[in-house]
Amino acid sequence: MGEVIEQPRHFCALGAQQTVLAIERAIPIVHAGPGCSAKLFSGLSFCNGFQGSGYVGGNAIPCSNSGEKEVIFGGEERLRKVIDGTLKVMDGDLFVVLTGCTTDLVGDDVGMVVGKFQDEGVPIVFAETGGFKGNSYFGHELVVRSIIEQFLEPAQEVVPGLVNVWAVVPNLDPFWSGNLAAIKTLLTDIGLEVNILFGHDSGGRDAWKRIPAAEFNLLVSPWVGRKTVELLQEKFATPFLHYPVLPIGASETSRFLRTVGQFARIDDKRVEEYIAGKEANYYHYLERAADFLLEFRYGLPGRFFNVGDASYALGVSRFLVNDLGLLPGSQFITDETPAEYRDKIVAEFANLADNVSSEVTFTPDGGVIKNALKSINHVYQPLIIGSSWDKDIAAELKGYQLSIGLPTTDRLILDRGYVGYEGGLRLTEDIYHAVLGSYQ
Amino acid sequence: MKIDLDSSEAPIRETRLGAITGYAGSTADLVEKIERGELVERGRGFSQCSNCSSVTAICQLAMIQDAAVINHAPLGCAGDFTNFNFVNRSGQINRGLPVRNAQIISSNLHEQDMVFGGAAQLEKAIHEVKKRFNPKAIFITTSCASGIIGDDITGIIDRVEAEVGVPVVPIFCDGFRSKVWASGFDAAYHGILTKIVKPAAVKRRDLINVITFWGEDVFGELLGKIGLVPNYVVPFSSIEQLSKLSEAAATVQMCSTLGTYLAAGLEQHFGVPEVKAPPPYGIAGTDAWLRELGRVVGKEATVEELITAEKARIAPQLAQLRQQLAGYSAFAAAGAVHGHSIICILKELAMNVVGGCTWHHDQVFDNRDCRADSLKHLVDNYGDIRFSVCNKQSFELVNLLNRLRPDVFIVRHHGMSIWGAKLGIPTFLMGDEHFGLGYQGIINYGQKIADTIANPAYVKNLAKHSKLPYSDWWLKQEPFAMLGGEDNG
Numbered sequence: 001m002g003e004v005i006e007q008p009r010h011f012c013a014l015g016a017q018q019t020v021l022a023i024e025r026a027i028p029i030v031h032a033g034p035g036c037s038a039k040l041f042s043g044l045s046f047c048n049g050f051q052g053s054g055y056v057g058g059n060a061i062p063c064s065n066s067g068e069k070e071v072i073f074g075g076e077e078r079l080r081k082v083i084d085g086t087l088k089v090m091d092g093d094l095f096v097v098l099t100g101c102t103t104d105l106v107g108d109d110v111g112m113v114v115g116k117f118q119d120e121g122v123p124i125v126f127a128e129t130g131g132f133k134g135n136s137y138f139g140h141e142l143v144v145r146s147i148i149e150q151f152l153e154p155a156q157e158v159v160p161g162l163v164n165v166w167a168v169v170p171n172l173d174p175f176w177s178g179n180l181a182a183i184k185t186l187l188t189d190i191g192l193e194v195n196i197l198f199g200h201d202s203g204g205r206d207a208w209k210r211i212p213a214a215e216f217n218l219l220v221s222p223w224v225g226r227k228t229v230e231l232l233q234e235k236f237a238t239p240f241l242h243y244p245v246l247p248i249g250a251s252e253t254s255r256f257l258r259t260v261g262q263f264a265r266i267d268d269k270r271v272e273e274y275i276a277g278k279e280a281n282y283y284h285y286l287e288r289a290a291d292f293l294l295e296f297r298y299g300l301p302g303r304f305f306n307v308g309d310a311s312y313a314l315g316v317s318r319f320l321v322n323d324l325g326l327l328p329g330s331q332f333i334t335d336e337t338p339a340e341y342r343d344k345i346v347a348e349f350a351n352l353a354d355n356v357s358s359e360v361t362f363t364p365d366g367g368v369i370k371n372a373l374k375s376i377n378h379v380y381q382p383l384i385i386g387s388s389w390d391k392d393i394a395a396e397l398k399g400y401q402l403s404i405g406l407p408t409t410d411r412l413i414l415d416r417g418y419v420g421y422e423g424g425l426r427l428t429e430d431i432y433h434a435v436l437g438s439y440q
Numbered sequence: 441m442k443i444d445l446d447s448s449e450a451p452i453r454e455t456r457l458g459a460i461t462g463y464a465g466s467t468a469d470l471v472e473k474i475e476r477g478e479l480v481e482r483g484r485g486f487s488q489c490s491n492c493s494s495v496t497a498i499c500q501l502a503m504i505q506d507a508a509v510i511n512h513a514p515l516g517c518a519g520d521f522t523n524f525n526f527v528n529r530s531g532q533i534n535r536g537l538p539v540r541n542a543q544i545i546s547s548n549l550h551e552q553d554m555v556f557g558g559a560a561q562l563e564k565a566i567h568e569v570k571k572r573f574n575p576k577a578i579f580i581t582t583s584c585a586s587g588i589i590g591d592d593i594t595g596i597i598d599r600v601e602a603e604v605g606v607p608v609v610p611i612f613c614d615g616f617r618s619k620v621w622a623s624g625f626d627a628a629y630h631g632i633l634t635k636i637v638k639p640a641a642v643k644r645r646d647l648i649n650v651i652t653f654w655g656e657d658v659f660g661e662l663l664g665k666i667g668l669v670p671n672y673v674v675p676f677s678s679i680e681q682l683s684k685l686s687e688a689a690a691t692v693q694m695c696s697t698l699g700t701y702l703a704a705g706l707e708q709h710f711g712v713p714e715v716k717a718p719p720p721y722g723i724a725g726t727d728a729w730l731r732e733l734g735r736v737v738g739k740e741a742t743v744e745e746l747i748t749a750e751k752a753r754i755a756p757q758l759a760q761l762r763q764q765l766a767g768y769s770a771f772a773a774a775g776a777v778h779g780h781s782i783i784c785i786l787k788e789l790a791m792n793v794v795g796g797c798t799w800h801h802d803q804v805f806d807n808r809d810c811r812a813d814s815l816k817h818l819v820d821n822y823g824d825i826r827f828s829v830c831n832k833q834s835f836e837l838v839n840l841l842n843r844l845r846p847d848v849f850i851v852r853h854h855g856m857s858i859w860g861a862k863l864g865i866p867t868f869l870m871g872d873e874h875f876g877l878g879y880q881g882i883i884n885y886g887q888k889i890a891d892t893i894a895n896p897a898y899v900k901n902l903a904k905h906s907k908l909p910y911s912d913w914w915l916k917q918e919p920f921a922m923l924g925g926e927d928n929g
Contacts, residue, residue, distance in 0.1 A: 002553075004565045005515060006545040006572065012516025027909070033584045033615035034831070035492025039519030041855065047522035056909035058855040059834045063489035071588060071616050085486020085922065089835055089914040091907075101514060101585040102616050105554060131514035132554050132585055367545070367572050388522070391529075392540050407522035 007366025007389040009308065009334040009406050010172060011043050012131030013139030018044045020096040020143060021057045022170030023197070024204030027092035029124075031079045031110060032100020034065040036131070044136065048406045049174030049413030062086040066102045075108050083117055083124070093205040094151070096143060097126035104130030118150070123205065125150035135364075137224050137309075137335055140169045144228050147208060154236055155213035162193045162214045163264070164232075166225035168246070168311060170198045174408050178417020179246075183220060186253065186420050190261055190271050212236040218260065220246060222310040222348070223341035244348060246315025249323035249424025250282045282421040286323070289428060293324075298439055301400055301431075302380015303329035307369055307390055308405035310337050310345050313360075316385055316404070319424055321352045328358035329382060332369045337362055373397065383431065402434040441806055443633070443705040448594055448610065450630035450701060452493075452618035454481075457700070458803035459620045461490075463829035464920040467796070468819045470827060474803045484922045490831040491799075492615030494581055495520050496624030498544070501579045501611065501631075503528045503654065503675035504682070508543040508575035510565045512558060512591070513583030517615075518546040531654045531676050543573040549585055558591045563600055570604045576679035577607045579631060587614030607679075609635045619831060620800045622697055622775070629702035632674065632682055637710060640686035645737070647671050649691040649712065651699030655874030659692075662720075662878050666734070666742045673702075686710035690736045692729075694873050695719060696805050696812055697777040704806035716809040718817035719777055722784030723751070725817060726878050732811070750879040761886030762790040768893065771844060773797040773837060774852035778873060780814040782850055785876050785885045787822040794844045795826040797837060799853065828920065834859050835910060840919040841865060848889055864903030866896040 014036055020028040030037045041058050045051040053060060064082045066075050079097070086095060097114050114126040127146040129139045144166075165183055170176045177199050184194045195210055196202045203210075217229040217240040229240035241263045247256035254275045261271035293300070304320050304327070306313040313331045320326040331349060342362060350357045361372060370393050373384070382399035384390045388409045394401035403410050404418070404427075418427045441456065453459035462482035463470060473479040494517055501509050502524040511517050521544055528542040547565040549558050562580065569578055580593060593610045601608045609631040613624045650659050650670040659670040671681065671688055685691075691706050692715045693699030703714040717732035718725040727747055734743030769792040772782040779798035786793050805812055818825070830836050838859050841849060849860035849867040860867030868888065870876070876885050908915070 002548040002550045002561070004545050004561070004568050005518070005548045006568075007541065008515055008518045008521060008546060010515070011519050012514045014516050015519075030489060033492055034490035034619065035495055035615045035621065036516060036519075037489030038491045038855070039495060040516055041489075041519075042523050043519030043521070046854070047526065053855060053858050055907070058858065059488060059832055060859075060909050061489045063487060065487050065490045065619065065831075067616050067619055071584075081485045082487060085484075089486050089911060089922070090909055091911045092909070100516075101583070102588065105585065105588045131516040132549050132551050135515060364548075367568070389525075389541060407525075409522060409526045 003365050005365050009387055010136040011040055013129035013134045014098055014100050014131050015040050015044050015136030016129050016139035016143040017098055018171035019140045021054055022199060024202055025092050026094040027056050027090050028061055029083055029086050029095055029097045030061055030063040031097055031103045032066060033102045036100045037061050037063050044171045047409050049408045049411055051171055071102055071106055074106055075103055076113050079113050095124040098129045101130045101132055104128055135336055136172055141227050145231060148231060152212055158215055159213045160215055162195060164195045164211050164214045164217045166228050167220040169224060172406055174413045175417045178415045179419040182417045182419040182423050190257060190274055191266055192264060214238055216240060222314055222345050223337055245318055246311045248315045248319040248418050248427060250279050250421055251322040252318050253420050278421045285425050299381050301383030303327055304383040305329045307332045307386030309335035312405055314348055317352055317358060321356050323424060330359045333360060333362045334364050336364050400434050400438060402431055441808060443708050445634050445709055449612035450626040452623045453620040453802060459800050460829060461619050461800045461831040462923050464923055466824050467815060467827045468824035471816050471819050479803060482923050485924055486922045488833055488835060491621040493613035493618055493621055493624030493627055494583060494615050496621050497581050497611050497613040497628040498524060500625060500628040500674045502542045502544050504677055506576040506678050508569040508573045508578050510545055510547055510569055510580045512547045512562050512580050512586045514549045514585055515546050517583045527654055535676060543575060545569055554589055557589060558586055559596050562596055566600050566604060577609060577636060579609045579611050581611045582614050584615045607635045625698055626701040633705040636682045637685050638683045642687055644687050645689050647688040649673055649685055649688040651693035651702055653873050655872045658874040658877045665746050666739050686712060688712050690715050695778045697775050700805040714807055716807055716812045718814050719781045720878055721781035721876050721881060722788045724821040725784055754879045754883055757883050764890055766790040767792060769794045769846040770848045771795045771846040772850045773856060775799050776801055777814045778852055780818045784818055784822060785882050788882045789886045793825050794846050797828045797830060799831055801829045836919050839915060842915055848892055861899040861902050862906045862908060864900050866892045866899055868892050
């Protein structure tokens with residue numbers, strides 16, 4: 001039995017409509033009740049940094065709006081018509097049929113309906129993302145899997161230096177655009193050809209078709225996407241590198257680049273020269289912050305508390321410990337990390353740096369997190385890095401609060417990202433903006 | 441039609457009010473078709489995502505300040521929690537209420553609940569909200585999933601209600617049951633009428649129930665001038681306040697699309713007269729609405745004085761705005777009655793209304809009173825206008841706007857304005873439903889429109905740099921080419 005969830009920080013599997021929308025010129029076709037798509041757009045996109053409709057999101061998403069008739073008599077015919085209409089009315093390169101609770105409970109044979117279009121050569125796939133089947137992380141992985149299994153062909157030859165990147169989940173991470181752009185820049189700068197797959201100028205359908213031609217897959221996440229890279233290894237014999245920490249700031253980013261460089265057999269000198277240049281710039285600014293950080297007399301955060309998915313909780317914790325020298329309080333991971341990955345994540349938190357470790361609690365329920373934060377004896381002003389839900393508890397504890405995860409309704413987010421050297425500087429600015437803002 | 445409070449749920453609008461979601465023609469034609477009983481629903485072969493009753497039910501319940509809401513559903517149905525939490529917090533700031541998160545949780549139904557039923561999960565949720573929020577009432581909104589698996593919500597409530605000690609109210613708003621998302625308002629109000637409202641202990645002659653969303657306090661000033669006090673419901677009210685809805689002298693609403701069920705229910709079952717008039721937008725509507733309100737509360741003379749004074753007050757500004765905006769073309773798209781209201785305002789401003797579109801159309805309201813027929817009011821006072829009905833089908837709207845190219849596009853539904861902007865049409869969404877209210881509202885709209893037209897730089901630049909997701913083929917078809925026979929959508 002699942003937990004009841006107060007203050008949700010992700011939604012259901014059908015949230016993967018946003019994953020489809022992040023692929024350029026890909027169009028989701030939602031075979032579900034009339035409100036699912038709009039609710040998920042609101043939760044994952046609009047009320048999360050006010051990410052917009054984009055090319056074909058929001059109210060433009062084709063949908064069967066399944067009603068009583070489809071629930072009683074089945075919705076296959078309705079789906080066929082909506083797909084047919086989509087192919088005429090919409091202008092897209094790849095179509096992904098996603099089901100909702102109604103469809104999956106009624107038992108429509110979506111594979112059969114979609115299969116007929118596939119047989120005609122239509123670039124279309126499907127995924128059964130009924131909301132009760134899992135959360136948005138599960139849905140994201142399922143959609144990626146569906147495209148891989150139903151759309152990709154083995155490559156004629158492997159392209160040396162070509163790497164597919166699997167990292168943050170589009171839209172669910174409100175900074176996904178900036179984060180992916182930063183990863184792409186870092187890897188391009190050390191000489192790789194980067195297939196970033198999601199976001200503006202990522203190449204859309206053609207980029208996805210190149211996935212099997214990559215020399216390796218790079219997973220930058222504690223667990224989301226692990227199944228994807230394993231599948232690609234199994235299906236196309238593409239090796240993968242799993243780097244579990246979102247690289248934020250110099251310590252982690254340099255470690256990340258060295259690890260990738262070594263795996264990709266890139267000349268050490270090239271990597272080291274690049275790192276040296278970036279670190280010089282980074283520390284120039286971090287040093288500039290020292291007067292403020294060391295002398296500000298009105299209070300700086302004493303302990304930090306992350307409330308978010310495993311990727312951010314770990315990445316931000318390592319950054320704050322290793323680059324800014326802060327100390328962790330407890331961390332809360334909300335993404336319902338599957339049991340098989342939890343030990344490794346706990347081990348990462350046990351060793352954030354020499355002699356620095358943090359407790360981790362896994363729960364998607366904001367009510368539980370709120371109570372846990374309240375029960376701690378806060379000797380210092382806590383810094384709560386999470387979402388807009390945390391405003392109340394931060395105020396109650398007289399702490400500082402910064403929204404960097406879903407839902408973020410107190411910030412407009414465009415191309416800002418926290419990954420890399422510049423990302424570390426942005427996060428530093430944002431954290432201390434939250435601190436200073438509370439005194440003005 | 442009699443509101444049946446013995447039933448566990450409100451009938452959906454398709455069956456109760458003859459609501460439709462597909463129509464293309466004109467306002468006069470639609471009125472005629474309804475009068476002749478010839479209006480039939482038209483579906484679409486192709487459709488885009490609409491909206492559902494769960495959203496509209498939650499939008500009425502989640503901001504009741506001392507209640508809690510359980511969304512009995514898989515977690516995706518909680519996708520709108522954040523939006524309503526934002527509305528909640530901003531509204532609390534506006535009203536000087538303590539600022540805190542909305543009291544709403546998801547029962548988070550999983551695959552095993554689909555097999556074994558969601559009863560255990562719902563019971564757990566009821567006890568959790570009691571423990572976490574200690575609410576004065578608990579509302580349970582249902583979902584497609586809970587509806588299809590057949591959870592016995594009423595039975596569960598019967599088992600636990602005494603134990604939790606506060607009313608536990610079922611709100612049947614399964615998304616798949618109605619194509620008209622406004623059915624969710626009725627679902628919420630049915631719950632309030634059946635389990636929250638109490639018979640009046642006293643009657644308050646100055647108190648007027650105002651059924652609305654969460655607009656600025658405009659009714660306060662307007663009603664204040666005739667010695668009346670607004671009782672805004674349902675968002676930002678309290679359970680005690682709702683329990684005393686029966687004490688008011690009358691019920692008014694900013695939009696019968698929203699309040700039809702609650703207003704009729706209060707009149708039929710609790711003796712609170714409903715002010716049956718066109719909505720108070722535009723001069724003709726405001727005149728008629730105020731006069732009917734005056735009649736119901738016995739303040740005819742005061743109302744006449746108010747009407748004369750207010751009209752004289754706005755006359756110079758109105759004349760100037762009419763001159764400024766005359767000949768500019770406009771298109772309005774909004775929820776049914778409020779859409780009619782916006783068109784009335786545009787006509788008052790001497791604008792050329794090239795078209796209007798509403799998200800559904802109710803052929804009648806629960807009061808079955810033709811004085812409240814906002815569409816007929818529009819036709820009688822402002823003439824015939826190109827008009828269509830679609831449940832947020834943006835492919836139709838984009839096609840239409842692409843042809844009409846109005847000088848300004850006014851919308852009232854999130855996520856629609858972007859499509860005007862991508863076409864380079866100066867566009868705004870009017871979030872505050874009270875902005876256009878009364879005589880002053882005409883002036884407010886006039887100024888807003890003048891400002892929007894004055895600097896179209898943002899949308900003009902966007903249009904140059906964005907691509908529509910529609911095929912060339914579609915943009916060359918007639919806008920309603922996909923509107924056909926009986927299909928869903």
